[in-house]
Amino acid sequence: MPIRIVTTHLEFEGQVEEVRVVLEGEEPPAWGPDTPFQVVGKPTARVDARERVTGAAEYSYDVQLPGMLTAAGLRSPHPHARISRLDASSALAVPGVRAVYSHLNAGDFINPSSGKPVFGNELLYHGDLVALVVAETPEQAREATRAIDVAYEPLPFVTAPDAALAANAPMVNTAVPSNTISDEYPQVYQRGDVEAALAQAEVTIETRMETPAALHNSLETHGGAASWDGSRLTVWSSTQGVFGARQQAAAALGLPMTAVQVITQYMGGGFGSKLGVHRSGLLAAYASRQLGLPVKYMLDRTEENLDAGNRPPSVQAYRLGAAKDGTLAALDLAVIHNVGANGLWSSPVALPAKELYQCANVRTTDRAARTNLGTLAAFRAPGVVEGIAGLEVAIDALATELGMDSLELRRKNFAERYQLLDRPYARKMLLDCYRIGAERIGWETRDAEERRYPGGRSGHLRRGIGMASQLWGGDGGPPAQAIAKLLPDGTAVIITGTQDIGTGTRTVLAQIAAEELGYPLERVRVELGETAHGVFSPMSGGSMTLASVGPAVRMAAVEARKELTEVIGQLAEAPADALDIRNATVFNRETGAEMGGVSTYLEQLGGHEITAKGMRGPNAEDVTVRTFGAQFAEVEVDIGTGAVRVVRIVAVHDCGRIINPLTYSSQIEGGIIQGLGFALTEQRIVDERLGMVMNPNLGDYKAPTIRDIPQIDIVLLNEPNVVANTLGVLGAGEPPIIPTPGAIANAVGHALGKTVTRLPLTPDRVLDMLSTTTERS
């Protein structure tokens, strides 16, 4: 097949990068709107559902190898301190303990992602790693961490971002001379003249939104198990990217990439916080090499919630100017990010302000502070969840100020084109999402007396309806490869280097392959989550898995089927293009005659397996591909207790073609539930005086429970986006969480006649809102 090297563009969470990829052969033409399907588009239970629900599925957490040791971390009980003494002798005397690592004996072990030692003697936040104990059992290891004798010299600390950026602030890290990320900050984006436009605007408003630090709380914590075979390393890593994890592990252990194998068969959630092998995976590998036995280090829940990243807190200040008819004239946004002790980037909180609404005069200013708190990590639509909440609440406040319906105001300021590069969107179905969602939720009766006051005006219940828009990339891109093998027994194996992080990747890839091969789904096995095959796929992040890997799988299946009909044609002495394969059975398209199962032919090939490659082609240039959507929330607020109950959420998202309505719906539901937690219950709580995290556990850090979950109405638009890729799919991982907090905040605002300024809306906050007097009509 002809080889081409092409340059294309890839968008990942708000950043566009240029990538060079090698492509072999040609992708098949895109599936059109009228392509008939047997498997694709049908609600399909997960191919590994049985393993998952019976516990047979082996997660990294479950890996148990002969002789395997377990590690546990000792964590800093200070926000900033120097280790002045560390004596591990009592810990080493605990039965079963094999080793204790710290800066004293492992100070030269470097984490390649930061370039810094894994163990330092300056601890930068509550939960920073002090030492690691390796023992025969998890209980021994945990107990021995308490026996390590450490003296800490407390250092001045700072946890609030504005304090961290103030003159004379204590240094977060005495080795780094500034608390900002780099001299690229403050980052300013500008178009037009905001100040002039604000000065001239007929109507102006100011709003503020403070969002909390949210913890991912993946059910499976970070970590991995490592085992050495001579100089070859295998890591079972709980990761969203086996190839990235391999690169990191090879660099840290000083190995060639080919000497490292990373395996992730089943994964218990990552949400962006597991893009690599994590410090814990590296430590398992390090300790395993030192001790000559397999070592597993999975964080416990406290370690996880202190040291596995967070959606960082944001403070957003908006100034909007508009004409009386609602035309947006100016939009100014200032964001302060709190990126934690080692943060090297800030999230695209300002992305919605730059892009969502048509506006000639926009300025966004991002300031970023490092503080003595755990470092940020990507978290499902980083920044954009927070930014949409801030912007959409501001738009509602503007609508109130204008006396206009807020949905009408949004329609009025609809952005036809992608304003940052002044080019078209491949497709923008946002107005359809508005229309359908409004209809479903009953937007036009949202102010009706009987709807707003379910117990009458003298009662204690208030209902409100609010909405928020969603935008996101999610078109994926190359490089992503797949191999299809047709085995003599009439089954097929699809090999890719992606991983199923819980979204159902195995299932949708099997559906795509089954469709193109003409095989029943049960005859297709998908192999993934292993670097050893060498079939590269990107990390599962940025909602790009299906849109990147799916087309590669499809191409591999198409190519394999071509070879298959070629072979059968020769064996059966029939023209290949007259052959049809359905249900793994061969038919003559012209005569309609059934010619037997595929295996009757494949078995004649002396063990030969048909093998074909597929790869994701380049992205379209000169066009911006986006998913758009909207969610509408109805809430009920008890004004006596401050309790907010979400009654119903309607979710309308354009995620292109839906390969599997079941796995699609579970993504939408999961996103909404996680967004509901962000809106109502979840927040890391820090004692600012002590610099300590108060709730690094699942009891006090309150994720929503089944009882908190409302009725969720999911509208399947199912419109293929043929510009995006040959499947017409767009990512659905991040879109559903994006509008939920904003929609809920606006619904609560509507119920109470007030503007929400802080999330989450816990009962104490709602009661405080009710006791303040600033009403809005």
Place this chain on the structure above:
Amino acid sequence: MRPFEHLTVQAADEAIQALAGGDGGNTRLIAGGTDLLPLLKDGLVNPGRLIDIKPARALRHLTFDADGSLRIGALTTLAEIERSSQLAERLPLLRQSVVDAATPQLRAMATVGGNLLQRSRCWYFRGPFDCWLKGGTVCYMRDGENKYAAIFDQGPCRSAHPSDLAPALVALDATVSISGPAGSRTTPVAEFLAPPTNDERVEYRLRPDEMVTEIRIPAEAIAGHGVYLKAMDRRAWAFALVGAAAQVTILDGKVARARLVFSAVANVPWRATAAEALLVGQTLTPDLAAQAADAAIAGASPLAHNGYKVPLARELARRAILAAANLWTETN
């Protein structure tokens, strides 16, 4: 978790013998273990010996006696209270107090005795802080992250009592039967639970060689009607922000007996006697309930982040009083 010795007993007297053999405090009883195990894992208690009392079946029962009083064995689980149709009918307050406590899995293990003896959920107590309740000198709650703290000041500690069951028991004038080497004694739940003091930094009064065997509720308390209302910051699996237990007896149109007890506003269940006094002898009306609710929160001294508990307690009190008299509706 430190290694410890574990033994099992079949009856209360065996347990008491075993406790007597232990060296004051080094031996602990374990019932459902739902509070003790987390405390062990966090190193907050470090007993050398655990005595498992779960096999003592005689301590697991719900018995209405002929005189109309109720006895509840110390090992009765919260789930058994929840599932009892007799309680649902005759003592709805008690049943309601447990239905939103913890989670179904925990209620299946959690016992009544253990519930009364559960330790503070204050995060300075549970976390890596040398707080007063653990023997330190400072209550970090006072000037710290105190949104869950007590609003009534009862001494050096500001932690809020977590139990949902305990305020219901106080509202029902329940007593605790306690056995020890010197025999048995009975004490009102309202006294058994007491604010920690300098010398006794726990929320209950029980000697290390004693055990709880039974809870008794007198017939005259059962004759009334009551409810338990719990405010939470999510809809399940959360300790009360504030809970309100009300039990009211109405005779000839007038309140004959009234109890109003809060959870999570003080170190121990907080009985609002001033509110009760306003109700007794009166015809219960929405206005009277509101007045009583105001009286119930008089004297509260909230901290920086728990001021919301004051209006919340007032509102729950108002609703609970009305609901106890079947006067609460959506439109109130």
